[in-house]
Amino acid sequence: MLRFILRRVLWMIPSFIAVSVVAFIIIQLPPGDFVTSYAADLATSGSPADPATLEAMRIRYGLDQPLVIQYFHWIWNALNGDLGVSFEYRTPVADIIWGRLGMTALVAFCTLIFVWIVAFPVGVYSAVRQYSVGDYIVTFLCFLGMATPNFLLALFVMYLSVTYLGYSVGGLFSPDFENAAWSLPRVVDLLKHLWIPVLVLGVAGIAALVRIMRANLLDELGKPYVETARAKGLPELTLILRYPTRVALNPFISTVGWVLPVLVSGDVIVSSVLSLPTAGPILIQALKTQDMYLGGALIMFQCILVLIGTLLSDLLLVWLDPRIRYDR
Incomplete structure (x- = not known):
């Protein structure tokens, strides 16, 4: 295992160089x-x-x-901890990113927990009750969730909130709490707004994971070890949760690979539609204005976090599933 980790870390070095070149080229393409x-x-x-x-x-x-020359100047300063100064904001890029990273991480973490809490039991139910009325309803809702663009769902939820609930859900705070100090009323106001982006961002993830969970669990339920455990008299619920469900959980662990890059970018279109104070809108603005240091840093961070997230998910899969080994 240690050799595998060292090998993956060493491979991250040329990957980092390639990612930095691609990020710089993307900024310079227009x-x-x-x-x-x-x-x-x-x-x-x-x-x-x-x-x-x-x-x-x-x-x-x-x-x-x-x-x-511009590339080598940028990458050398970045390796020394200096990400440059944003052309548009006249502010160090590191300050801009760290200022937005907290709310971006909060939205991403809450979305991930919401997706896991909903997708796991629904996926298990859909597999165990295959071809039942509930399974057909879940399947229809999953296809609907995957087919609906997140930004369109965001607009629809905003319209319902303004029309029927009587308040705007844009952003994560009301205007009175936008720049206020942290307090209990500000936290309550945050929770009133947080459920909208969590719901919108989580719909597609829930739909996809439910379908994956259902397919994997159905594949495991037909294997001999399940029949053997059932023949030994194990309760059905205990059997399902202890053996086949544990194997079918692999897709949930694999989602760690995309959670970390979401911490930097989030869903950029949804963030712009909902006016969220996350890193996504400033990434779009940096690409539009060709703000080289800001846009390049965000793209590079996102790609690096993909590498780190993939490594973490692989290690978690080894810990969860004894069939997976990387030593050979």
Whole structure:
């Protein structure tokens, strides 16, 4: 196991280099640069910038240098803990990311717990009661959940909240608590708003995991070891939860691989629709304005967390399922 971990960690080094190159290329793909986008915004507003001022900005941000030099300058500073300064926000990139990471982690964690709590029992019920009325209802709802885009569901929930509940659910706080200090009323206000993004983000995950859980459990229920345990007189519920369900839990553990990148980006479209103070909206804005340091850092963090999350999920699978071994 130790050799496997060391081998995976060593493989993360070239993966990190490749990810940093891809992240930098993604930022540079659109024509022009941040100064070009800034000049276009000024021209749209009716006050075009002076060419000398734009050239001075390009020199100040190092955008006049070749792309190769810009990349090595960016990655060297990043390795030394300096992620640069956001062109648009005039703030260190690390401060922007850490300022948004708390709420992003809260939404992601609550969504994950919600998905697991709902998908596990529903998936087990759907498999054990195969072809029953309840199984058909669950199957229909799962297909509906997977087919409905999350942003469309977010708009629908917002409309219902405003129309029938009488209050707006945009963001995670009401305007009165947006910048207030933490207190019990602010926590209560957070909980009033938190259920909307958790519900919207969790619907597709629940639908997918229920279908996977049902298929895996049905495959395990027909195996000889289940029949042997049943012949020994084990209660049906104890048998199902102790043996086949434990094996069918592997997809739940595998979701750790995508939980960590969600901590950085979240569902960017849903976050924008619901005006959530997470990292997703600033990632979209950074890509739109070609804010190289901010956008590159967010993309790079997301890809690195995929590598870390995949390693953690593999280790958890070994601990949960004795059939999985990585030593050979």
